[in-house]
Amino acid sequence: MSELSVPHLLGIKYLNEKDIQLIFETADHFKEVINRSIKKVPSLRDITIANIFFENSTRTKLSFELAEKRLSADVVNFSAAQSSVKKGETLIDTVNNILSMKVDMVVMRHPNPGAGIFLSKHVSASIINAGDGAHEHPTQALLDSYSIRERLGDVGGKKVVIVGDILHSRVALSNIFALKLQGAEVKVCGPRTLLPKHIESLGVGVETDLKAALNWCDVANMLRIQNERMDISYFPSTREYSQQFGINKKLLDSLDKEIVIMHPGPINRGVEITSEVADSSQSIILNQVENGVAIRMAVIYLLASKIK
Secondary structure, rough: OOOOOOOOOOOOHOOOHHHHHOOOOOOHHHHHHHHOOOOOOOOOOOEEEEEEEOOOOOOOHHHHHHHHOOOEEEEEEEHHOHHHHHOOHHHHHHHHHHHHHOEEEEEEEEOOHHHHHHHHHOOOOOEEEEEEEEOOOOHHHHHHHHHHHHOOOOOOEEEEEEEOOOOOOOOHHHHHHHHHHHHOOEEOOOOHHHOOOOOOHHHHEOOHHHHHHHHHEEEEOOOOOHHHHOOOOOOOOOOOHHHHHOOHHHHOOOOOOOOEOOOOOOOOOEEEEHHHHHHOOOOHHHHHHHHHHHHHHHHHHHHHHHHH
8 A cells, every 4th residue: 555755744735646645545445434334443443542632623623533433543632721731831741741641643733833843843653733723724625625526526627716714714725735736726715804915925816806706616615704813803894794705595596607615614604604505505515524534534544554
């Protein structure tokens, strides 16, 4: 079996296209597994994985935990919000304590960009970045691309627009890297205040008119407004944002063609998209959730094979 070119999953920017294809092919196999009546495989029976979340997370944490258990790994959950970190313990102290329990792999979400890279240089375990600040969220980008591949047959040559709060979004950055690596065309769309200044240097187009962006694209990935990361007001009101950059059924039906709607979740229904759009046949949001488990199983399995 071919293997990944990296010992950790720190960000999409460290992967090559072969890595992405290998992850997808492995996920295809695990997707069959999770649709069987017995959903477990004994692949990682002797591997211990610690999930360390310094930021709250429901869906990503559940998805990783489910992936780990489906592979029969031993799982240790550590929520830093309720831990000694509040008492001033450093990141390295926390991790060393966990590693002294003989952990092979660490899945970490952290508010600081680069936390996973820092960690990978100081500990011997394999690190999976489950989101570092507004920097990267590689498994989300992988499951997004995988979901596009599943619906449209291929990612190469497709036109994808990422709509919303690009400035604060780790999902946007990882998606741009992943989509470009696979040969897709990418545009970003949102209020100017939520688009990073030099975003074009990543090889993406900028569009501030939502309808023009939707008429151009094959896929629209709708991001939520990250109020928790905003220290100032970036647009007048949620209502106005929704009128300019939200998708409702009427707008969707007025387009020249049928497009695919995605959302990394959690959805602010009625802001980025209405319930009617989220639950429509054009939406692949629930497929993304299901594919998240298969993709995370694939990543964990491929990294674990490098540990032994």
